[in-house]
Amino acid sequence: MDQGSRTIRAERSPAPDLPGRYLAAGVAAFLLFSAGVPLFAPVLVTTNDDPRIFGLAHLAVLGWITMTMVGALYQLFPVALRGTLRSPRLGRWNFWVLLAGVGGFVPSFLAGWTLGVPLFGALLVGGLLHFASQMLRSYRSVEDWHPMAYYVLAALTWLVATIGFGLVYALNWRFAWFDVSDSMLAAHVHLGLAGWMGLTLMGVSYKLAEQFSLAHGHTRVPALANLVLWNVGLVGLVLGLLLAPSSGVPALFAGVLAASALVHVADLALVLRTRRRRLGLEQWHTFASLAALLVSAGLGLTLVTGRAPAASWAVAYGYAALAGWFGFAIAGKSYKILPFLGWMQRYAEAAGRRPLPLLRELVDERLAWASFGLLLAGFAGVLAGLLLGRADLVRGAGLLHLLGALGFGANAARLALPLALARTRAGLRQVVRT
């Protein structure tokens, strides 16, 4: 029994309020975003260059997706990668900085307040740089170099680049130093979408899919090779958009990204196939997410080759990525992560002493399936409405999506709010070998 053995080590999970507060904020932002789509339907089908669209997009990107990812990484970094977070306490303080930043930044866009955008943007820059710095400095402690570790490392680097571009554009919106072209904006968008958010999602997806499917023996070579391919595509696309937007360079590297997306979908599907039980909530959300990724990739190629017939196709591209690829993935994984955190908070101390509920019993599954159906129908309808330029379709389907979001929110809030409000500490438990 001595081969590589060890006794129970100190608890690695952070106290649940650290990830919990970020996850709870993410749920709230998701609900606001879902409400914003039907509200701004007439604008969404008309143009892709409106402050209200920028506001809605940043609500999704920063308030919903980034806050959720930050919370998830605070949980997954120590547990899945077996690293040690440098300062969970600063992570708690940073939550308020980011919340204040998003809380001012998004309304500033919506109201067209040009001073507010760089003002609150500075808070966001500070908060996100602090988060990225904390994570990157924690990397030397990582013990499990699963592909997720490499994906997140790359994602954090892209996060810094995204922030830099964003701050410059935010200041420029106020001071008008230079003209910002569509391709310059697109560069910033893809640094965040494909760089920070895309790589984080793909890395976390690999880790969780392997775990939940008990996919032992699945080769990690495609995941690592695809990480290189994705980054090559992203670097080429961003440089092409900035330096040679009218050439074929952006289209070429957009094609590389699309091919990489296909590889990711195929590889992840193989991992999920090893799961033999009836497919559950998380798997169906993952399928929807991957399908949306492919749709988004197709729309991206259409846009970069100049074949999009209307400005709303750019909005559709963003919507397919945000509400589709990220939206379904986040919802599905939330049905795993939130019950896990809630179970740990309420029952971990009693494990081994008495019978305890299963993780899936902490979720209202009927509500979750109904929510999924509404989200899916709503998403498809909004996407169709954007592509057809039909505000009425976007509004109607957007309301369906909002209903689904409220159902998801009810399930998520039941689990996330107690976590966010928890003051308990995980503490250190060690059992000395006798």
Add this chain to the structure above:
Amino acid sequence: MIGAGIELPDPLLDAEAWERLRLVYDPELGVNVVDLGLVYALEVEQGSVTVGMTLTTRGCPLGDTLLQAVERALSTIPGVRGVAVELVWEPPWTPEMMTEPARRALGRT
């Protein structure tokens, strides 16, 4: 299950320990650690229990909780003087190590 106040000889402690371990289950999979094939060895010597066990994956988020649950479940057996739970990674766990009931529950038959 054995009640309080009764001290057992090692062979009976051994049997009781295995029975207690069957009450410790993975709350994600809904299968106990014995049927999952996670428990590689259990030794009882003069009331001291040593368990060698593994996890389904490195970085399993429930890993520490399962180890502590095993330690708690065994500590409450009357007559147990001490419990040591050792986490091992060799041989690496595979789904084939599960018992037939576990494989049926997880759709792997």
